[in-house]
Amino acid sequence: xxxxxxxxxxxxxxxxxxxxxxxxxxxxxxxxxxxxxxxxxxxxxxxxxxxxxxxxxxxxxxxxxxxxxxxxxxxxxxxxxxxxxxxxxxxxxxxxxxxxxxxxxxxxxxxxxxxxxxxxxxxxxxxxxxxxxxxxxxxxxxxxxxxxxxxxxxxxxxxxxxxxxxxxxxxxxxxxxxxxxxxxxxxxxxxxxxxxxxxxxxxxxxxxxxxxxxxxxxxxxxxx
Numbered sequence: 001x002x003x004x005x006x007x008x009x010x011x012x013x014x015x016x017x018x019x020x021x022x023x024x025x026x027x028x029x030x031x032x033x034x035x036x037x038x039x040x041x042x043x044x045x046x047x048x049x050x051x052x053x054x055x056x057x058x059x060x061x062x063x064x065x066x067x068x069x070x071x072x073x074x075x076x077x078x079x080x081x082x083x084x085x086x087x088x089x090x091x092x093x094x095x096x097x098x099x100x101x102x103x104x105x106x107x108x109x110x111x112x113x114x115x116x117x118x119x120x121x122x123x124x125x126x127x128x129x130x131x132x133x134x135x136x137x138x139x140x141x142x143x144x145x146x147x148x149x150x151x152x153x154x155x156x157x158x159x160x161x162x163x164x165x166x167x168x169x170x171x172x173x174x175x176x177x178x179x180x181x182x183x184x185x186x187x188x189x190x191x192x193x194x195x196x197x198x199x200x201x202x203x204x205x206x207x208x209x210x211x212x213x214x215x216x217x218x219x220x221x222x223x224x
Contacts, residue, residue, distance in 0.1 A: 053192060053193075053194055053197060056192065057150065057152070057190070057192045060150075060190050060192070061148065061150055061190055061218075061220060064148060064187070064188075064190055065148055065220065065222060065223075067187070068148065068187060068188070068222050069222065069223075069224055071187075073145075073146075073185075073187065073188075073222060074145040074146040074222065075146050075222040075223060075224040076146045076221055076222065076223050076224065077223070077224065078223060081107065081221050081223060084144070084146065084221055085104070085107070085108075085109060085221060088109060088140070088144045088147065088219070089102060089104055089109050091140050091143065091144070092109065092111065092137075092140055095133065095136055095137065095140070099133045100112070100113060100133055100137065101114070107220070107221065108218055108219055108220045108221075109217075109218075109219040110216065110217070110218060110219075111137070111216065111217035111219065112214055112215070112216050112217075113130060113133060113134070113175070113214060113215040113216075113217070114210075114211075114214060118130045118171075118213070118214065118215060119171060119174075119213070121213075122159075122167065124167060124170035124171045124173075124174050125174065126174055126175065126178060131178060134175055134178045134179060134182070135178065135182050137179070137217075138178070138179045138182030138183060138184050139182070141179065141184050141188075142182075142183055142184065145185075145188075146221055146222045147188065147219050147220065147221060147222065148188055148190065148219070148220045148221075148222055149176075149179065149184070149188055149189050149190070149217055149218075149219055149220075150190045150191075150192070150217065150218040150219075150220065151172045151175050151176050151179075151189065151190070151191045151192075151215065151216075151217055152168075152172060152191075152192050152193075152194055152215065152216040152217075152218070153167070153168030153169055153170070153171035153172035153175075153191075153192070153193045153194065153215055154168055154194050154195075154196070154198060154199075154212060154213065154214050154215070154216065155167055155168050155195055155196050155212065155213055156196060156199070156203050156208075156209035156210075156212040156213050157196040157199070157203045157209075157212075158203075158209065161195060161196070164195035164196045165193055165194075165195035166193070167193075167195075168193035168194055168195050168196075169191070169192070169193025170193070171193070171215055172191040172192060172193055172215065173191050175191075175215050176189045176191045196212065199212045200212060200214075
């Protein structure tokens with residue numbers, strides 16, 4: 001092979017290496033980039049904090065209901081639930097809609113203790129007016145013993161998420177302790193704090209923030 005031909009062959013080999021070969025040695029390797037997601041591989045979204053708390057609450061309620069049924073606590077037959085909820089709701093509405101808001105959602109009764117009569121801002125100590133309401137509620141719950149009571153604390157978005165979460169949990173516990181001291185079996189009580197995760201109004205106004213500062217009750221019948 002003459003020198004001119006050898007030079008052309010060498011040039012072709014260099015060109016081929018630059019097009020079709022992978023360089024070796026760590027200093028010449030380019031990092032691999034992940035392929036962008038396509039419609040066939042959708043992004044996985046993590047549950048939001050409020051969704052996790054709602055899941056925790058539902059799990060706690062189901063577990064406690066099972067324990068109460070297992071322990072022979074007062075319970076209802078499936079055909080008794082509708083009438084039981086009707087008469088319990090009517091009894092609760094006698095407390096007064098301005099003090100305790102009462103509504104029905106499927107197979108449970110929902111109550112809201114407004115913040116105006118609940119707690120001082122930033123405090124978990126029940127005000128005298130709210131303590132009186134909770135004690136009246138306890139009397140009704142003692143009449144209707146086949147009821148599990150889930151107590152949920154909520155705040156506005158003032159302050160940090162951590163402090164709001166702690167405050168809402170302490171407020172729920174304060175209400176539950178008041179019910180317990182009034183005679184409600186502690187086994188019938190479940191508490192959870194949602195912090196500011198589940199607002200019912202806009203936090204941009206004082207009126208909205210006041211609505212968001214609340215304690216809710218979910219009354220669930222104990223069914224065998």
